[in-house]
Amino acid sequence: MSRLLKFNIFRYNPQDEASVPHMDEFVLEETDAMTLFIALNRIREEQDASLQFDFCCRAGICGACGMVINGRPGLACHTKTRDLPGEITLLPLPVFKLVGDLSVDTGTWFREMYNKTESWIHTNKVFDENALEERMDNDVAESIYELDRCIECGCCVSACGTARIREDFMGAVALNRIGRFLIDPRDQRTERDYYEIIGNDMGIFGCMGLLACEDVCPKHLPLQNQLGFLRRKMGITAIKTLFKG
Amino acid sequence: MSIDSGVLPGKSSRLDGLLDWMQMLSGAGLILFMWAHMLLVASVIVSPDWMNAIAHFFEATGMAQVGGPLIFLLFLTHFFLAARKLPFRLEGQKTIWSHAKMMRHGDTWLWIVQAVSAMIILLMGSIHMWVVLTDLPITAAKSAARIQGGFWFVFYMILLPLTELHVGIGFYRIGVKWGFITDDRRGMFKKRENFLTLAFIVIGFAALLRFMFLSIAQ
Numbered sequence: 001m002s003r004l005l006k007f008n009i010f011r012y013n014p015q016d017e018a019s020v021p022h023m024d025e026f027v028l029e030e031t032d033a034m035t036l037f038i039a040l041n042r043i044r045e046e047q048d049a050s051l052q053f054d055f056c057c058r059a060g061i062c063g064a065c066g067m068v069i070n071g072r073p074g075l076a077c078h079t080k081t082r083d084l085p086g087e088i089t090l091l092p093l094p095v096f097k098l099v100g101d102l103s104v105d106t107g108t109w110f111r112e113m114y115n116k117t118e119s120w121i122h123t124n125k126v127f128d129e130n131a132l133e134e135r136m137d138n139d140v141a142e143s144i145y146e147l148d149r150c151i152e153c154g155c156c157v158s159a160c161g162t163a164r165i166r167e168d169f170m171g172a173v174a175l176n177r178i179g180r181f182l183i184d185p186r187d188q189r190t191e192r193d194y195y196e197i198i199g200n201d202m203g204i205f206g207c208m209g210l211l212a213c214e215d216v217c218p219k220h221l222p223l224q225n226q227l228g229f230l231r232r233k234m235g236i237t238a239i240k241t242l243f244k245g
Numbered sequence: 246m247s248i249d250s251g252v253l254p255g256k257s258s259r260l261d262g263l264l265d266w267m268q269m270l271s272g273a274g275l276i277l278f279m280w281a282h283m284l285l286v287a288s289v290i291v292s293p294d295w296m297n298a299i300a301h302f303f304e305a306t307g308m309a310q311v312g313g314p315l316i317f318l319l320f321l322t323h324f325f326l327a328a329r330k331l332p333f334r335l336e337g338q339k340t341i342w343s344h345a346k347m348m349r350h351g352d353t354w355l356w357i358v359q360a361v362s363a364m365i366i367l368l369m370g371s372i373h374m375w376v377v378l379t380d381l382p383i384t385a386a387k388s389a390a391r392i393q394g395g396f397w398f399v400f401y402m403i404l405l406p407l408t409e410l411h412v413g414i415g416f417y418r419i420g421v422k423w424g425f426i427t428d429d430r431r432g433m434f435k436k437r438e439n440f441l442t443l444a445f446i447v448i449g450f451a452a453l454l455r456f457m458f459l460s461i462a463q
């Protein structure tokens with residue numbers, strides 16, 4: 001016999017003046033290989049058509065379905081109900097602007113993150129579309145790829161105690177982004193340039209090492225190692241600039 | 246959630262990097278001091294004469310008279326540096342508390358233990374240092390007399406575990422923040438650190454009991 005799952009879901013529609021934040025309860029029979037993606041869609045189809053939540057790829061690729069699942073930020077499409085207890089509480093990701101119910105606007109936040117980190121290759125080489133592509137060492141390419149796997153779901157930001165108490169904190173995802181360009185030989189920015197962006201308490205020195213980002217990242221990015229690497233790198237840059245003036 | 250974005254334009258600061266170094270180094274200095282401190286206090290378990298000899302060495306070389314106030318200064322420096330990271334407004338405290346309760350995440354709780362223990366250590370540690378350093382020389386008999394009064398026994402029973410917790414967590418934190426502990430060694434390091442913290446609390450407690458039952462006439 002399959003379980004009856006009890007869902008407690010956060011409800012609030014900021015567009016509607018009459019709406020007050022509250023929790024709604026839904027009961028659903030568990031099916032084989034059920035994910036939260038399936039469960040939420042069934043609730044919307046069978047019980048409450050007004051329930052708001054985001055999905056796109058339903059395969060852990062687009063990063064749209066981040067939410068707080070029984071206290072931990074995670075991807076709804078990646079979470080199987082059989083790994084959860086019979087009572088499941090779902091909240092929208094904190095830090096980001098609430099669109100309604102479980103849906104948040106991560107887009108605006110990430111857009112600003114790109115601007116802030118200048119998330120593109122900085123080079124003065126002129127692109128020649130007829131030339132052969134420049135070669136890159138396989139190890140380097142792989143380590144860049146490892147950091148590029150981030151799907152921008154925002155879970156690491158919502159899980160971060162520092163980001164919760166300091167709204168100007170850039171979060172592990174932005175720091176990881178800098179780390180990605182720092183090891184890319186095509187990017188001509190210097191350590192000093194990177195220091196300008198993350199060498200402060202909004203950046204790497206604000207991180208208090210709580211490692212919730214590392215523990216929740218659904219794509220298992222090596223955030224702990226990245227943060228440690230950047231702190232040492234930027235710490236050394238701070239000392240170097242002290243002597244160079 | 247009233248804002249559109251959490252990423253505001255930052256400013257580079259050479260100072261933030263240097264302050265972070267100093268926060269780490271002041272913490273590391275205090276850890277080393279606490280280990281040395283434990284050697285002095287725990288020596289009474291072996292024999293009060295040992296403790297007297299070590300204390301005498303510190304005084305004869307002037308280390309207690311000069312080093313004591315210097316440690317106090319380091320202690321205050323560390324407080325000012327680390328306190329930059331603490332939420333002193335109620336709103337921030339409420340946020341981090343509800344965040345920890347929501348997440349049920351060990352390392353987030355450890356940070357709260359560190360922040361709360363810090364405030365108590367600031368107060369009790371200052372009192373402790375004041376009392377000891379204004380009543381030099383340090384001898385096992387004087388310490389025993391204080392502790393047998395009862396008040397100081399209770400006082401140290403609170404200060405000891407809080408300090409050891411704070412030091413233990415701080416040691417782990419320096420390791421992960423600066424990347425000395427990588428992800429594959431994190432679990433192992435945490436286990437060892439917990440064991441070390443527990444061991445220090447037990448040794449400290451044994452020293453307190455030894456003081457409690459030391460005959461002062463000696």
Ligand code: HEM
Pocket residue numbers: 208268269270271272273275276279320321323324327328330331359360363364366367368370408411412414415416418419422
């Ligand atoms: C005056 C009272 C104290 C206060 C208010 C205080 C406060 C704090 C706070 C809030 C942190 C966390 C900072 C962060 O995560 O960025 C911290 C870290 C630390 N504390 Fe303390 N502390 C005090 C005393 C001590 C003592 C007596 C020791 C050692 C004997 C110590 C050793 C450490 C260490 C090693 C760290 C980690 C440093 C780092 O993360 O950079 N603290 N302290």
Ligand code: SF4
Pocket residue numbers: 149150151152153154155156157172173176216217218219220221
């Ligand atoms: S680093 Fe991980 S948790 Fe953070 S946004 Fe990227 S994929 Fe999501």
Ligand code: SF4
Pocket residue numbers: 156159160161162163171172206207208209210211212213214227
């Ligand atoms: S390690 Fe740093 S970025 Fe990650 S959750 Fe902790 S404070 Fe936030």
Ligand code: FES
Pocket residue numbers: 054055056057058059060061062063064065066075076077078
């Ligand atoms: S729907 Fe795309 S990651 Fe979950």
